[in-house]
Amino acid sequence: MYEPQGPGTPIAQPYGYAYPPGPPPQRPKTSGLAIAALVLGLAGCLLLPLLPAFILGIMALSQTGPGKQQGRGLAIGGLAAAAFWTIGWIALAKNTMGDLDRHTASPPSASCATPPAGHADACTLKPGECFEQPSVKGTFATVELTSCGSAHAAEAIGAFTPADTSWPGAEKLRAEAVGECRRIMEKNVDRPRLEASGVHAELSYMGPGRESWENGVRTVFCTIYSPDSQLTGSVLVPGADLSIPTG
Structure with a gap:
């Protein structure tokens, strides 16, 4: 037992040694x-x-x-x-690029008459041209051409000629257009840039009806169509194949 000591007397220390504190435990590193x-x-x-x-x-x-x-x-x-x-x-x-399965025929005129100025029909429309399309469904003789640099509804991305010599019927023509236009889209359309723009667009086509077919109109145009005319600038990749038929 330790007893209190008088003034000036050293105070006894308890038995033992004081060690300096060791390093703190290491925390696990963050991955x-x-x-x-x-x-x-x-x-x-x-x-x-x-x-x-x-x-x-x-x-x-x-x-x-x-x-x-x-x-x-x-x-x-x-x-x-x-x-x-x-x-x-x-x-x-x-x-x-919603509703890519929505392919509808929009038959052009039954014969190749000269379209009004600033318009195109089944015989004068060219892949790469932009235009105002009345609707994604229906029948119309001509479309109004417009600059691809301004807001527009549609652009022709390519064209093909069905192999049939006689009228194939609307369903068979549609089925062929679905396959051919998908192939042309994958080849000619800059989809990443179109998707990044946030514009709602659909793959569609304009093909002849029976009367047009029997009058010699056989070209089917594949198009990218924006219902709200939100397209600005061409949707085509540089060097896109714009021959008719698209190779």
Whole structure:
């Protein structure tokens, strides 16, 4: 037992030694993959970072968790952001090139008369020309040509001539137009640029009806059509094949 001592007397120290405090325990490092996944996921509005964000996010999940590196929340946040932007891009694609199966025939005139100035018909329309189309369905003799640089409803992206010599019927003609116009679209249309513009557009065609066919009008024009005349600028890729028929 230690007893109180008088003034000037050294105070006895208890038995033992005082060690300087040791270094604090090291905290687990934050996963670099988790940080990268979050950054790329947040940058998903640019489209290209989405795939790397998913890959790095999944890899970061295996690196993080109890007893492992920190950053699991960052990895989850990156995956969630990438998923959000993916849904947004899918919705945008559906909006801008929506209803691609909606192909309808819009028969031009029964014969090749000279169209009014500033208009074109089945015999004078050329792929690459932009015009105002009355509707995606119906029958009309001519379309009003317009500059591709200003707002317009449609652009002819190519043309083909059906192989039939006699009238094939509306359904058979439509089926052939669906296949041919899809092929021409994949070849001639700059779809990434069109989709990025946010414009609602549809793949359609203008083909002859029976009377026109029997009068020798056989050309079918494939078109990109915007119901609200929102197209501005050509939808074609540089060097698009504009021959008739499109090769």
